[in-house]
Amino acid sequence: xxxxxxxxxxxxxxxxxxxxxxxxxxxxxxxxxxxxxxxxxxxxxxxxxxxxxxxxxxxxxxxxxxxxxxxxxxxxxxxxxxxxxxxxxxxxxxxxxxxxxxxxxxxxxxxxxxxxxxxxxxxxxxxxxxxxxxxxxxxxxxxxxxxxxxxxxxxxxxxxxxxxxxxxxxxxxxxxxxxxxxxxxxxxxxxxxxxxxxxxxxxxxxxxxxxxxxxxxxxxxxxxxxxxxxxxxxxxxxxxxxxxxxxxxxxxxxxxxxxxxxxxxxxxxxxxxxxxxxxxxxxxxxxxxxxxxxxxxxxxxxxxxxxxxxxxxxxxxxxxxxxxxxxxxxxxxxxxxxxxxxxxxxxxxxxxxxxxxxxxxxxxxxxxxxxxxxxxxxxxxxxxxxxxxxxxxxxxxxxxxxxxxxxxxxxxxxxxxxxxxxxxxxxxxxxxxxxxxxxxxxxxxxxxxxxxxxxxxxxxxxxxxxxxxxxxxxxxxxxxxxxxxxxxxxxxxxxxx
Numbered sequence: 001x002x003x004x005x006x007x008x009x010x011x012x013x014x015x016x017x018x019x020x021x022x023x024x025x026x027x028x029x030x031x032x033x034x035x036x037x038x039x040x041x042x043x044x045x046x047x048x049x050x051x052x053x054x055x056x057x058x059x060x061x062x063x064x065x066x067x068x069x070x071x072x073x074x075x076x077x078x079x080x081x082x083x084x085x086x087x088x089x090x091x092x093x094x095x096x097x098x099x100x101x102x103x104x105x106x107x108x109x110x111x112x113x114x115x116x117x118x119x120x121x122x123x124x125x126x127x128x129x130x131x132x133x134x135x136x137x138x139x140x141x142x143x144x145x146x147x148x149x150x151x152x153x154x155x156x157x158x159x160x161x162x163x164x165x166x167x168x169x170x171x172x173x174x175x176x177x178x179x180x181x182x183x184x185x186x187x188x189x190x191x192x193x194x195x196x197x198x199x200x201x202x203x204x205x206x207x208x209x210x211x212x213x214x215x216x217x218x219x220x221x222x223x224x225x226x227x228x229x230x231x232x233x234x235x236x237x238x239x240x241x242x243x244x245x246x247x248x249x250x251x252x253x254x255x256x257x258x259x260x261x262x263x264x265x266x267x268x269x270x271x272x273x274x275x276x277x278x279x280x281x282x283x284x285x286x287x288x289x290x291x292x293x294x295x296x297x298x299x300x301x302x303x304x305x306x307x308x309x310x311x312x313x314x315x316x317x318x319x320x321x322x323x324x325x326x327x328x329x330x331x332x333x334x335x336x337x338x339x340x341x342x343x344x345x346x347x348x349x350x351x352x353x354x355x356x357x358x359x360x361x362x363x364x365x366x367x368x369x370x371x372x373x374x375x376x377x378x379x380x381x382x383x384x385x386x387x388x389x390x391x392x393x394x395x396x397x398x399x400x401x402x403x404x405x406x407x408x409x410x411x412x413x414x415x416x417x418x419x420x421x422x423x424x425x426x427x428x429x430x431x432x433x434x435x436x437x438x439x440x441x442x443x444x445x446x447x448x449x450x451x452x453x454x455x456x457x458x459x460x461x462x463x464x465x466x467x468x469x470x471x472x473x474x475x476x477x478x479x480x481x482x483x484x485x486x487x488x489x490x491x492x493x494x495x496x497x
Contacts, residue, residue: 024051024468028058036133041080047464052076052130054468057431059132059139063216070429071192072141072214074393076130078181078188079143079210083128085181086208087147088114104178137216144209153178154203161186165196170378170398182210184382191397193219231399234368235406239320241414244269245313252306262302263294272312276300279308282337282496304353310416311360317414322367331454335359337493338450338486345485346474351443358423358447361416365407365424369395390465392428404428423447430470445470453486 030037037055041048056076057069085107092103092114107114131142149157160179164186167173173183189199189212202209248265251257266272273293280296281289290296297305311332318324336359343355373379379398383391395402408425423443426432430448452466463479476482 031134039130041128050464059134063139067220070393075185078185082181083145139214141212148205149203171375174378239317242313242316245309249306249309252302259297263297307357314364332360334454335450338489339446341489342446355446362427366403369403369406457490
């Protein structure tokens with residue numbers, strides 16, 4: 001018997017009066033009561049999609065499968081993308097592209113243009129439905145659309161899924177053209193230790209349905225169990241924390257040291273000296289006009305200098321082996337500034353300096369991970385046009401681990417404080433910090449949001465990819481409030497750059 005679904009038609013206009021915190025809580029309560037929930041989407045990346053992702057995380061938490069959240073959110077994203085692209089292809093066929101080859105050629109040539117046209121078409125006939133049903137022993141996620149498929153497409157779907165289940169790595173599915181997202185979803189599920197029977201589909205004449213049934217007793221894969229050995233060796237072979245930086249750090253932390261001693265030690269390293277002077281002239285410290293190193297040391301303070309030396313030392317250790325791009329150098333500085341500003345905005349004055357340093361260090365694992373990537377072509381195809389949150393899971397599929405975990409391993413290797421190790425590890429997965437102490441949880445949320453804002457400014461992230469729970473904590477439940485805050489921070493950042 002088909003259960004009566006609670007159908008939620010969320011307004012796609014982000015300027016509407018919808019309150020994300022209120023509606024997400026309401027839908028979460030309905031899910032907890034084992035009442036099926038249905039969400040209608042006319043856009044893949046939308047407010048409705050944000051709510052759906054949040055509910056997926058909540059449903060998995062209720063069956064003690066929270067470790068699967070990023071994997072299942074990635075699969076959901078791929079299923080939505082597949083539904084959208086299938087509808088676009090059907091329209092190409094209706095408009096004169098008579099053969100599958102002709103349809104695929106037009107789609108490949110105009111992929112981004114066609115997707116943009118569909119996303120901006122508010123009255124699109126392609127209505128995608130997400131059905132979520134939490135039960136005591138399982139969590140069901142279903143994506144459907146009111147559109148059938150041809151016999152040829154039905155066979156291609158079967159082949160794509162088979163390819164994904166048989167694949168061992170991303171390069172094994174690179175050749176897949178049509179329904180690449182389905183092959184990719186199957187590979188993602190396989191690497192999360194699922195068997196094919198968790199993923200079923202119905203291809204009727206007037207409806208297409210893909211269904212995931214996640215059991216409560218699933219044995220999640222152990223972190224680091226699948227890490228590519230070349231990456232392990234890469235991390236092991238990195239040099240230790242630079243000795244000259246450690247000397248200055250020890251001086252900063254010694255009760256016998258004074259400001260002049262520290263300034264004299266810093267003076268011997270022009271990189272450190274310039275960073276300290278720059279920091280002293282930034283917002284929250286001197287605010288400008290400081291040119292003498294001793295004055296900069298006095299303004300910043302020994303504790304903050306010791307923290308800043310962590311980032312300077314990490315970059316030095318990494319730069320001895322890798323070429324550091326401008327993006328890699330500039331992005332953490334922006335995130336650090338945003339993180340400090342967010343901590344201040346939230347009234348968490350005690351966290352401002354920790355937030356700044358955590359922001360500076362959050363991505364230290366990225367360049368090491370990319371250096372260990374065995375097949376960059378397959379990885380680049382998989383991450384094409386995807387937001388940062390989804391890219392994290394693709395890193396895990398490629399190498400068994402993401403850059404946040406690699407960064408945490410490096411932070412441990414270099415004996416960084418525990419709080420910084422965890423901020424680095426959780427900066428893309430903030431909900432894992434729920435069980436941590438309040439200060440760490442708040443710090444993780446701040447760094448996560450600062451990174452999201454910086455990525456949005458740099459056009460690599462979408463507001464709709466953010467965790468609803470974190471948005472609610474910051475009271476940024478509309479796109480407008482998020483963009484206004486990020487825009488203000490960016491204006492201040494540029495004025496001080």
